[in-house]
Amino acid sequence: MNTQTRYSISDLAREFDITTRSIRFYEDQGLLSPERRGQTRIYSRQDRVRLKLILRGKRLGFSLTECGELFELWDHSNSGSELQLRLMLTRITEKRQALEQQLRDIAMMQQELDGAEARCSEALNALVPTDTAAKPAQE
Amino acid sequence: MNTQTRYSISDLAREFDITTRSIRFYEDQGLLSPERRGQTRIYSRQDRVRLKLILRGKRLGFSLTECGELFELWDHSNSGSELQLRLMLTRITEKRQALEQQLRDIAMMQQELDGAEARCSEALNALVPTDTAAKPAQE
DNA sequence: AATCAAGTTTACGTTAACGTAAACATTCTT
DNA sequence: AAGAATGTTTACGTTAACGTAAACTTGATT
Known part of the structure; x- marks a missing residue:
């Protein structure tokens, strides 16, 4: 159905039209922390929401650091x-x-x-x- | 009075709280073209408006190139x-x-x-x- | 078994938007 | 005349946000 619960990195890359490189980079900056199955990343619905928020922030000209600050506020x-x-x-x-x-x-x-x-x-x-x-x- | 007609580079830097380096850089990118008195730059009210537009664009997350595109539209x-x-x-x-x-x-x-x-x-x-x-x- | 797709790490390259420093000219003040 | 303030050019340095390439692992397919 439409309510998937786990996503691969390329799932998200396709959906949001960004590269997997970007997604890994966001994780590197502490904005995402997906689970691991072996060495492979597995993204939850929450991770997907986070990614969506990151991209929204970017459209408003926020830096990744600022996006992280917003996450702190939220969390x-x-x-x-x-x-x-x-x-x-x-x-x-x-x-x-x-x-x-x-x-x-x-x-x-x-x-x-x-x-x-x-x-x-x-x-x-x-x-x-x-x-x-x-x-x-x-x- | 308040309606000045010419500005030095540091006048504008002070007013908009940016460095002279930035202002010269914007000129380098083709977004400003002030007059010259000798080798010194002299900014008109129009130049000041342009600068204000640049900074507004930046607050909206626009790149300098995009700001330039907007100027083309305007001009x-x-x-x-x-x-x-x-x-x-x-x-x-x-x-x-x-x-x-x-x-x-x-x-x-x-x-x-x-x-x-x-x-x-x-x-x-x-x-x-x-x-x-x-x-x-x-x- | 071999190949292939998708994922991973590591690392160097790139672009935008300035920062910073050096070396010099001009003008105003003391 | 000698600073001091303000301006200039030139050039190398820096940070953010990825791009790109190489070398490797793992699971699925032929």
Whole structure:
């Protein structure tokens, strides 16, 4: 079925369109720790989730180290001393602020793309009067 | 006043909290081309805007090459042949899709941070019954 | 038995984005 | 005039995130 429980390294590589080299590298950096059957790696559903989170982090421009920090937040968010917990809340807030900055950045970049697209379409309409240009709908 | 029109390299370095090395490197990569007074670089307001755009791109995880591609979109969005213009519209759409993917990624990561924060706060409340924990407002 | 596919370790190579240092020019200040 | 501050070019060094290749193991297949 669709709910598999164990994956080989090339299973994951295929699914996420990355190389096995990358997956082993992530393990080397401490972001994954699959079981071993003999010398062969066996990945659980949890490992798969971790990998998905890594790739999501990368799409947001996070370094592997930062991804690891997020995992720490996730993993130890229900244990540790009071001081540790308070420290984690602080870091969660920091990460959230970074994400909010990214939201602002995306909004501004979208506006710039809007502008560029408008100028592009206009230039096209000037070149090709037969309205072949890419305008959404009605005039 | 606040509306300066020329900047030295260290002006910009200070303002954006980067090194002069970085600024020269961006120029080396073709992302900036300030005037020269003798051998000294002089940056205009436009140059300053470009620099701001570079840093925004970097915060979104874009490479300098990708930033340069965005500048091309911006700069040539009102010129070029029909084919060129159509190609640019395509690439604008691609960039927009990447941004939308990032929006989705941010939303999911925010949810995970919410969860981690909730668990953290809960663990804290269990440790410190005197409600010193970080809960927003009323019980 | 031999070959083949998939996995493994080890290690050197590569690219992007700067850091760092040396050696020099220019301008301002003392 | 002699520093000191700010700028410049040139060039080698560094880190992250893999790519690539070699040499080997293991299980399945012919």
